Amino acid sequence: MYTIGKLSKKTGVTVRTLDYYDEIGLLKPQSATEGGHRLYGEEEVMRLEQILALKYLGFSLEKIQSVLHESAHTWEEALSEQLLIVKDQKKRLDELEQSLSAVLYSIRIEDEVHWPLIFGAMRLFQQDKEEITRVLDRYLDPAQQEKMLSVDLDEKKKQEWTTLILEIRDHLHVSPDSDIAQQLADRWLEGAYNMFDGDEEFLGNAWEAITEESDGIMFYPMTREVVTFITEAIQAKEAKENEDNENSH
Structure with a gap:
């Protein structure tokens, strides 16, 4: 048997938390x-381990309390439901990550906090993927869309x-046919290529x-x-190349 202090040491759960679980009837x-000290057996230890596992999986204490008394079939339903919740949370976190990256990127580009741009980026990442696909469908086939959307640049490339x-x-x-315009266009083309x-x-x-x-x-x-x-820089370069070719003949 374990006193509440020994159970706390064994499981890493604080005495205050164990008190609360007792208070709400969870454990x-x-x-x-005879002196009123609470004693816990192996069955309670196993139940506490189940509680900790379900907490780790994202279940609320209220949900844990109901699930622990149910059959394996109900457990499966509860876990499936929790998986859907976690997937939805992951999607929101992915959207948040994209939004934060966009905000940082816009600040680097604009050298200021450009709120209309930030709001637009957030709206874009919150859109259903089908909405983005509807736009890309005008230009790219499904394989090309996947190729574009899967680009993940490291920090150096960004x-x-x-x-x-x-x-x-x-x-x-600057003029499109200037050396600097040509160099910048070439760098952009090389990077995209x-x-x-x-x-x-x-x-x-x-x-x-x-x-x-x-x-x-x-x-x-x-x-x-x-x-x-x-x-315009690319067009100027092509025009110059065509002119040079004509002159060489």
Whole structure:
């Protein structure tokens, strides 16, 4: 038999918590000494272990109290229900992680807390995935959509892209055929090419999506101004290459 102090040491559960479990009827002692000290047997130890396991799995004390008295079939139902709750919580945490990353990214790009942009990013990540898919369906097939949505850049790559976009934004005023515009466009193309393993068909479709949706938040920080800059720089480069080819003949 275990006194409440010994049970606390054995299980790591505080005496205060065991007192509370006794008070609400979740874990009652098996008996008591003549002096009124509560005693717990192996059955109570097992019940406490069940309580701790269910708490770890996210069950409330109220739910634990009802589940412990039920059959295995009801346990299965309760665990299945809890699994759905955990999945829903995980989805919300994933959305929160994406929103926090977007906020940090926007601050790095804008060099300030841009609340309309932050709100737009949060709204985007809170959207049902089907809503995002409906937009992407106009440009990408399912495999290409999966490829785009599964991109997960490490911190170094994120910093490289942030630096590049900032440089482009700092040079929006320069001529598309200038050396700096050409260099920035080349760096963007090289980065995109490497990110998606040189899949030119995908890159073409993705660029169409980015161009058409650049007024929104979906492809931030590829804003209309940044997209126009890159497009005009590429066009200027192609025009110069065509001119050089004609002159060489």
